[in-house]
Amino acid sequence: MPESRKAILGQIRSALRRGPLADACAAALDARLPTHTRIAFTDDPLARFIARFESRSGTVVRVASLLEVPAAVETYRQQHGLPARAAIARPLADLPWPADFAHHPGPAGKDEVLSVTACLAAIAEMGSLMLASGPDSPTTLNFVPDHHLIVLHEAQIVRDFEQAWALLRARPEGLPRATNIVSGPSRTGDIELTIQLGAHGPRSVHVILVR
Amino acid sequence: MPPRSVPPPRVGLFATCLMNLFRPNIGFATVKLLEEAGCTVEVPAAQTCCGQPGYNSGDFDAARALAKQLIKVFEGFDYVVGPSGSCMATIRLDYPKLFENDADWLPRAEALAAKSWELLSFLAEVRGVTTVSASYAGTATYHDSCSGLRSLGIKQQPRLLLGAVNGLALTEMRDAEVCCGFGGTFCVKYPEISGRMVDEKIANIDATGADTLLGGDLGCLLNMAGRLKRQGSTVKVFHAAEVLAGMATGEGIGGAPK
């Protein structure tokens, strides 16, 4: 296998008619700071995030403080006729959940129906949420249950991808195993191009937006 | 139009294989339009083919041989103008590519390319023509031939010029920019696929209710006229130049001769 690596790199270099890059060239490439065109918009990032996320069948409810989150979850649960149990990410476990509400920190099992997670940020540009995997945020909570509720603080809304990347790079532990950028519920158009929600991931993604 | 004290540009008319054989009326219409636009027109007798059939079949040597011949015949003119986006795109865009490794011929190819024009864009952009004296009673829809559209940017120019024709109503078809299925040898190498493409084009033409089909490339027009006639359609097919020159009398391409 090391021969394959050598052969492929060798083939690339001979096709490009040069040897390995000189150190100075390599260093210049490593120092490269690209600045690409961004999509201009004048809307308020918060309004834009909500509008774009909702345009893809995401839903958003606004609450005044973290303490109101359990009530928002309860409302959602009853609206959708869901049982009183969920996978709830650890940082949210200490909120005042109802006594009869059974929850665990994950990972989500095959029959998990409801999850409540936090997130790293929301990106206004396309109306997406960025979630980073970790012990406090198991990835399965984002994909296995039918219903995925995300607690987002207004202060977490950033303008565009570039600002979101800065948050990832700022993490002392480096990138997580999975960085999920979620822009709505799961969907497919694979049968006669008819859009259907809930293909494999959640049928519904609901954001609880905390002031 | 530029003032008459400037010597009129000498235009070499490139007839194109198809127009020369199938529809000389387009050639005479072209001459008329160029002269009305203040040009003197010559038609070099030694001209033949631009080489596109060879180029598109992968025979670059044949294409180069014919390109050299054409360059020699036409490079003395102020402009070379032809009633075909396809052929003129070959001269403008492909000739420099064909000679990119030839230090002698590349400058000649580039020089010729720079003064080679498809007719309708030449009239609109170089001569600034905005009015014509022609009339045409009917409703026409315009097919955007692919080379003219995508290689030469021909879209608004024919519509602007045709808009000045007295009595002519223009209506846009759905998918005017989608290929009609001619594609040179494609239509005879893959006739079934070509047949589907031309049938879709004709369905779009029919949906406009137009009585006339216009375009800027004879290959496309022969293809569409051929299919229209086979289906018994009464739609008349002309090259835009014929209408603009007031020479679109009679039954058009594929119709009874005048």
Place this chain on the structure above:
Amino acid sequence: MKISSPQFKEKSVIALADPRLRQALGQSRKGFVNKRAELVGELPEFERLRDEARDLKNHVLDNLDHYLERYEAAVTAAGGHVHWARDAEEARCIILNICQRVNAKTITKGKTMVSEEIGLNEALEAGGYTVVETDLGEYIIQLAHEPPSHIIAPAIHKTKEQVSELFEAAHGGPRKSSVADLVTEARLVLRDKYFQADVGITGGNFLVAETGSSIIVTNEGNGDLTQTLAKVHIVTSGIERIVPTLEDVALFLRILARSATGQETETYTTLSTGPRRPDDVDGPEEYHVVLVDNGRSKMLGGKFQDMLRCIRCGACMNHCPVYGAIGGHAYGWVYPGPMGAVLTPLFVGLDATYDLPNACTLNGRCESVCPVRIPLPQLLRELRHMQHQQGIRPQGEQRALGAWRFVAERPSLYQFANRLAARVLGRLGGSKGRIASLPFARAWTDSRDMPAPEGKTFLEQWQAR
């Protein structure tokens, strides 16, 4: 995957006669083409983004060795393994060895065209593994034992009724008929598979050199379930998919979905960076990337290098009138449409693929929508040139072109031949002005009349003035 490109003509004729395929292709055109046009119309930056994307890809290709080494280092630093595969066989061996080492039984797959290219599923199944495609379209064609007919919507040629039949046969149970019920059934069946899987294989839309991440972009979330629930996550990707930094990723995320499906963004964009961390509670224990060359490095530095910019969005085939008439199966391999017509001969060889570069009018609509501005018509012409140089083009055509060149190089002979033709054909056209049947031009006159010349050529009439 078996190559059936030599049967292009027969298969295209069969496809043209299939009314359900025609309906499906018509629907998809309306969807993908119109939606893309809408979104592009709303985005003033779009043309500039295309230029930047093209330039960035060119930059990466010119420095591909450097970025691959950087990428490998970053993957390794994150706890992952990078494997290099010169060709399809090596790639298959690498993956089979991993599956064997971990005693895998069930393997789930997200959508990856590279895995079709290397014939992975057949090899895994021959090795005794159960392989389950999880992208709904891929799952459907897996059940149907068919190749994909489009790189984004692989089952685009299948009707609801056909899917219904397939599901009834494969799953047992009562037959569903609505799209909603069919999707729900697939969801339930595949959910079990995700949890059973020992190995999950995904593709990589992009590989990020800076972070060692692989990126997948899906609407369904199937790629995420595939990689998260299995013990081992394997990524298969072509070597040309590297991008240097996260900023470069953002550039592509702004044009990919718009070009592919006419969506602003797909539902899930996921960056996978290494295996689960020591304190993670879910995620794969091992993370492997198989970098596949399989002919790509040969395309560098030559006339076809531009093709390596391709981001597999499918815009070219969505807008191609030939693909729109015949669908994907006629192309005979993994990649259909314009990009397939260029790649298949390059990967599989010119001999088996004569029709692919030739069944094209060079109309250029593909190039006009390609987000990375690949000059597809020119590449197809170059393939025709290669065919000509290798003597692969049909004898009859070579003779005809030889004759045409001979005549066209001799202006007097050219004039004479045309005058003769004008007279003969003009006479045949008679008072109708058209010819219904010409023995030597059956391919034209079988379905079209031939408009007749006027009796004299233009040059003849001009000289007679």
